[in-house]
Amino acid sequence: MKQKFRNQEVPLPPFWGGYRVIPNQFEFWQGRSNRLHDRFLYIRHIRQADESWKIQRLAP
Numbered sequence: 081m082k083q084k085f086r087n088q089e090v091p092l093p094p095f096w097g098g099y100r101v102i103p104n105q106f107e108f109w110q111g112r113s114n115r116l117h118d119r120f121l122y123i124r125h126i127r128q129a130d131e132s133w134k135i136q137r138l139a140p
Contacts (some may be wrong), residue, residue, distance in 0.1 A: 116140040
């Protein structure tokens, strides 16, 4: 499909709509015993020509 529509827009029915969601951060939880869950926060950093994710541990 990428090659078929390489230099043109993909045709869509006129009644189709939608939103593009671009997250700035995610939080992931991994359940553990004793309710001491592993929690990680991924924060998106966008600079002029660079994009990276900062990872921060929230708990335990």
